[in-house]
Amino acid sequence: MTATGLSRAIAAAIDARMRLRQRSPAESAAALAAAAARWVVDPDLERGLVESSGLHPSMLREVLPLVAGMLDRDAMLALVEREGTDVGEPAEWTAWVLASNVPALAVPAIALSCLAGSAAVVKSGHCDAVSAAAFQRALAAVDPALAATVVPVAWPHDAALDDVLLDAPLAVLTGHDETVAALAARATGRVLGHGTRYGALLLDTSAPIDYAAAARDIALYEQRGCLSPHACWVVGDAAAVAAGLADALLLLAERLPPAPATVEERAAVRGFLDDAAWAGAGVHAGAWGAVVRESGPHFRPTCGARTIRVLPLRDSAALPDLLPEHTIECLGTNVPPPAGLRARGVARVCPVGRMQQPPLSWPRGQRPALGSLLRQTRAAVMGIER
């Protein structure tokens, strides 16, 4: 693709969007939901993602339905009702620059743009060359006019193409903090940046704990995304929770084998475990991952690859003070969340087992999912799922 070719594709998508000015959100939501149902059974999708993402086929079979499930028709209509009315004109087109860490980020991106009434140019990361194009194909099968507003693109390194993309009236950028900052500096329009963030668990042993569900929260996407927990604060018997998580991760690995790790990833795990062992932490480790029980309550991310730190907490009310500011995106918990999480930057709170199953309305980075595409938002939003 050339810069001229990309500009032409964007212009065509804008024209297609203009032709849909009278389109009702209900019609778009229905088409998106139908497309999601087709997309998730596309045999080329899983094949392509196994190759490019490195995730095990069983993992993809587990997570792709969760992505498709985000495009529930009624939930989309409720989102439009809540965030998408009486807000003026959407951006003519939105550029989405997606991170490579987890596959299929393109699907909610496309859906949100379609609901916002904006053409979408979606640049996928190098580990997912297929899901955006596959979703556009699925959408074209059910609603060609809406599919024409979507331009899936991918290129490894091309400054000229990046310049065209970053000239969007609205650019949504996801990735490492440094990447987002570098791209944001080059963008000419409004920017919504989503940098490095993590998930965390809060477990209270006085309430029932579903260890299998917690293990799933840790293991899905091989802990590569911002919803994946890296720390588990425990009110009560932390040693028992560490053992419970280790057992559950071991069992889960039989059903969802870990992705093959690169030498860099294996070296990172080695360093993580060495540090834990010499620090005197309790370590459960194996080919299934690792659970490290520390004596202090302070958050530090792990190296990923299904590794988690179990940290003691005297009282769940003490948790907010332990959260580094704007670092924890999502908290999964088995008890009512303490007050003060929103002020620390937490964007989403959900029951254990649902961390990797965000709704389309997930206010990523505390911004309204749809509303932030339509207007500047100032208030920090936190979604609580029950």
Added chain:
Amino acid sequence: MSLAAALEAAIVAWADGGAFADFDGWALRAFTYQFERVPAYRAYCERRGVTPATVVSWTDVPAVPTAAFRHADLCSGTAEAVFRTSGTTGGADARGRHPIAHLSLYRASALAGFRHFVVPDDARLACLFMLPPPARRPDSSLVQMCAWVGETMGTEVEWFVGENGLDLPRLRGRLETFAANGAPVLLAGPTAGFVRLFDDGFACRLGPGSRVMDTGGAKGMSRPLSRLGFLRACWTHLGIAGYFCVNEYGMTELCSQRYESVLADRLAGRSLDARRLVAPPWLRTRVLDPDTLEAVAPGATGLLCHHDLANLGSVSVVLSEDLGHATDGDGIAVEGRVSGAPPRGCGQLLAAIVP
């Protein structure tokens, strides 16, 4: 004669042109010495069922990870000095601590390696260091090594990192003076410091025999710069040819260093040999699989595990958090640092000081 004194004598003899023989014998003696004197290391070895009685080769000696230096006291006696890694996050606990029980052995090792690889022509050089002076950073092993180099091989010594970071105007002034009078200069410091100098637009032609020693790689650099780009910039900005530019690889946890062999090779008539990081004969490095800690196939990437006999006063075998591969028999190439490992190193030393 104590083991430390005997080892120091062997190193000094090598520096004066002798041979350094029997690495295996030294390694087994050093292991016994450390097993007996470093309780944390002894406990670690015993948990693995390894004792001096079970070790038959230097490759059998258990390695401690660099994490051990962050959490345990690994000193065989009274520390004559303590050097700390220069990590800037995670507080004091995240910084490794290397107690040195035999400072004169460390000095002998550091100077012998430096002389062999950076000053093989026994030149006397004005030493300009893009580093804080020892009084400002007494716990930096790199600063200490440079101080020893200045004392023994320099005609004069100046330090160019102060309270406000790298003092570029003063450095430029001194380089211009040396360029004008033609006296040979050793300009040394973190690679990141050189990049700052280059980005400042400075250019001169330093006198014949001037040379560069950089260390730290990409750590703390304001922009990416390939090795080839670095060498080109040394020529463009300083008038120093590539064969006078020597990269150093060292760690606070080691008393010996590796250097690019380019200058030593040139003086030995091996100019066509590939650039590689080569060690003096009392430092060996194995490349290990991160899972099994077995040696990887030749040329494959793994964790670098260093066996430094000069570490007699702590632990000789250190599993680093650096990935690399073996090259051309005696050399290694460093590919980078393990993701998620605490930031540290010489580039960080500069970054910590430069706002």
